[in-house]
Amino acid sequence: MKILLTGGAGYIGSHTAVELIEAGHELVVIDNLSNSSVKSLRRVEAITQRDIVFHRVNLADLSGVREVFSSESIDAVIHFAGLKSVNTSLRDPIRYYQNNVGSTLILLQVMAEFGVHKLVFSSSATVYGIPQELPVSETAGVGFGITSPYGRSKSMIEQILTDASLAEPKLQIAILRYFNPIGAHVSGRIGEDPRNTPSNLLPYVSQVAIGLRKKVAVYGQQYPTTDGTGVRDYIHVVDLAHGHLRALDHLRSGVSTYNLGTGRGYSVLEVIEAFSRVSGRDIPLEIVAARSGDVAMSFADVEKAKRELAWVAERTLDDACRDVWRWQLQNPRGYDD
Ligand code: NAD
Numbered sequence: 565m566k567i568l569l570t571g572g573a574g575y576i577g578s579h580t581a582v583e584l585i586e587a588g589h590e591l592v593v594i595d596n597l598s599n600s601s602v603k604s605l606r607r608v609e610a611i612t613q614r615d616i617v618f619h620r621v622n623l624a625d626l627s628g629v630r631e632v633f634s635s636e637s638i639d640a641v642i643h644f645a646g647l648k649s650v651n652t653s654l655r656d657p658i659r660y661y662q663n664n665v666g667s668t669l670i671l672l673q674v675m676a677e678f679g680v681h682k683l684v685f686s687s688s689a690t691v692y693g694i695p696q697e698l699p700v701s702e703t704a705g706v707g708f709g710i711t712s713p714y715g716r717s718k719s720m721i722e723q724i725l726t727d728a729s730l731a732e733p734k735l736q737i738a739i740l741r742y743f744n745p746i747g748a749h750v751s752g753r754i755g756e757d758p759r760n761t762p763s764n765l766l767p768y769v770s771q772v773a774i775g776l777r778k779k780v781a782v783y784g785q786q787y788p789t790t791d792g793t794g795v796r797d798y799i800h801v802v803d804l805a806h807g808h809l810r811a812l813d814h815l816r817s818g819v820s821t822y823n824l825g826t827g828r829g830y831s832v833l834e835v836i837e838a839f840s841r842v843s844g845r846d847i848p849l850e851i852v853a854a855r856s857g858d859v860a861m862s863f864a865d866v867e868k869a870k871r872e873l874a875w876v877a878e879r880t881l882d883d884a885c886r887d888v889w890r891w892q893l894q895n896p897r898g899y900d901d
């Protein structure tokens with residue numbers, strides 16, 4: 565298939581691009597590079613020895629998106645594009661709704677105009693708010709207790725996709741709720757490249773390990789978990805990428821929603837310990853106040869993806885730490901090196 569990746573230059577998009585190309589698909593990428601560099605796509609081309617068609621277009625630009633659809637014969641879309649910082653979304657909610665919700669509406673409009681009906685959407689476990697059950701399954705309530713405009717934008721988009729599919733039976737949509745993506749491609753050529761101070765745990769830990777930052781601030785040790793620190797379901801980005809391939813293969817009429825996680829949780833201290841062991845570096849840490857909006861525990865019920873997509877995460881936390889460390893050592897300043 566010829567697949568359009570919106571936001572394909574980003575962290576998850578670039579890793580998914582490698583796996584899609586290796587599975588024989590042709591790729592077209594739309595990205596405005598607001599949180600990425602075109603170098604990631606050049607590296608994907610180097611890994612796969614194949615070309616990617618790239619359009620530097622803002623997905624909020626209706627005529628720009630139309631031009632791409634009229635110049636390419638698109639079979640399916642994977643919609644990664646979006647702003648993803650929980651903190652920034654609290655400071656600038658309008659921009660988040662405009663960018664995430666607004667550009668999805670434009671994408672849906674243009675897909676309808678060009679008769680493209682297959683869509684895979686990047687959602688997030690954040691739509692579960694404070695999970696009402698653990699492990700949390702796709703049937704759990706969503707939309708309540710979400711603590712940020714970012715999270716609400718994902719929940720709104722899920723609702724919009726459901727409404728759109730009720731009105732247009734030809735639409736085939738998979739909503740993928742990612743848990744905590746970590747890791748990097750095994751080549752060390754592509755990885756996560758935060759533009760500012762990392763807000764996610766793994767990139768921060770990795771920058772401490774290499775000496776770019778002094779110590780990890782652990783956000784709270786008062787949670788009802790084994791060691792008091794927050795527990796998350798960390799999924800290797802290459803496993804996540806494979807989940808997209810399976811979702812594409814299993815698209816069917818209507819909306820199907822899948823958790824993509826490992827089904828097991830690790831605490832912040834366990835993650836730091838694993839990274840320290842794998843990298844052989846000391847990782848100083850300090851327990852500080854809890855971060856507002858964080859939940860104590862989140863991990864996925866992964867049975868639906870296993871049953872319907874024949875997909876399970878195969879890589880371990882240690883694998884992910886090893887791959888992040890290789891990426892960090894080879895690219896101490898990310899794509900700027
Ligand atoms: P990323 O920032 O690395 O990638 C997103 C890409 O979208 C970037 O390249 C950015 O430049 C592009 N983009 C943003 N707005 C755009 C617009 N209006 N037009 C064109 N391009 C635009 O983020 P990522 O980690 O690869 O995340 C991909 C998707 O997965 C996002 O939708 C994110 O919300 C979702 N997600 C990520 C995580 C995570 O922890 N990384 C967890 C759950 C869900």
Ligand code: UFG
Nearest residue numbers: 688689690742743744763764765768781782783794832858
């Ligand atoms: N943490 C620290 N110190 C840090 C960073 C994080 O202790 O410097 C802790 C957090 O408190 C949390 C855990 O590490 O317990 C993971 O935090 P992340 O920021 O890496 O991830 P979150 O679970 O908060 O959020 C991530 C994405 C969101 C997404 C959510 C659910 O950032 O976009 O997963 O998918 F919505």
